[in-house]
Amino acid sequence: MFEAENVTIRIGSRNILNAVSAKVEPGKLTVIAGPNGAGKSTLLKVLTGELKPDSGSVRFDGTPLAALAPHRLAARRAVLPQSSRLAFPFTVLEVVRLGLECRPGLSPALRRTAPLAALEKVDLGSFGGRHYQELSGGEQQRVHLARILCQIGEPVVHERPHYIFLDEPTASLDIRHQIETLDIARRFADGGGGVLAILHDLNLSAMYADHLIVMSQGEVAAEGTPRAVITDELMESVFGVRLKVGRQPAGDLPFVLPQAIG
C-alpha cells in the first residue's frame, strides 16, 4: 500500500498541497477528481516519489519512499504522467520496449513477447512498426499505457501486489478507448494490483472507482464511494456549477448530465 500522511507541498508562499492524506490500496481502483489546479497531479507525484513533501510522510508498505532504491520502486509501480513527450524518432514498439528497462530479470522469451502483448491490450496490436510521432494524441497516450503495462507486468507477482498510477489516462481518448482503458485498470485491480487514476469524467469515475477522492485547492474536499461523494452540494462547492446529480435506477450509481437548469 502507498500511503501519504499529512503531506504539504509549498511553492513560494502557497501550499499547493495542504496536509493531505491518501492511500492507494491493492485490489482497489482509487480515483482522484477535482478542478484544474486542485493539486491532483501534485498528489500523484508525491505518492510515486517524484516530489518530496515539505512536511508529512509517504510510505510504501510501511517503508518511507525516500529509503527505497529507485529500481526497487520501479519494479513495483509504474507511472503514466499527464503528458509524455518523446523527441526521438522511435517506432511504437521501441517506445513500449522502454518499459522493459525496469525488468532486468525478465526471461528472454517474455522480453520478446511482452511488448506486443501490451500493445494488443491497448488495441494497437498492428501499430508496432509505425512511427510514434505520426500517431494521433490519443494513440500516443495508449502507446504510453502499453509501455507502463509492459513495465509492470502482472498485478501480483510472488504474492506482491504491483501498482499503476495514471494521470488523466483518458484525456484524449474517444469513448470506446476511455472505457477500454478503464477496463484495463479495473482488471488490474481485480487481479489484486493497486490503481490510482486521475479522471475528470465523474460518470466514468462513478462507474469504475472503488474509492473516490475529490480534491479542491490543495486539500481533500471529500472521499468515499462515488455514491456517497458525488452530490449536488459537491458539484456546487467544489466545481462551482449548479448541476443536479441523477441516480441510475439500477445500482443507484450517481450521474451528472450537463444541462441548463431553468
Ligand SMILES: Nc1ncnc2c1ncn2[C@@H]1O[C@H](COP(=O)(O)OP(=O)(O)O)[C@@H](O)[C@H]1O
Ligand atoms: N512547479 C510548479 N511551480 C509553480 N506552481 C506549480 C508547480 N506545480 C504545480 N503548481 C501549481 O500548483 C497547483 C496544483 O497543480 P497540479 O497538481 O498540477 O493540479 P491538477 O493536476 O489538479 O490540475 C496549480 O495551481 C499549479 O499551477
Ligand SMILES: [Mg+2]
Ligand atoms: Mg494534473
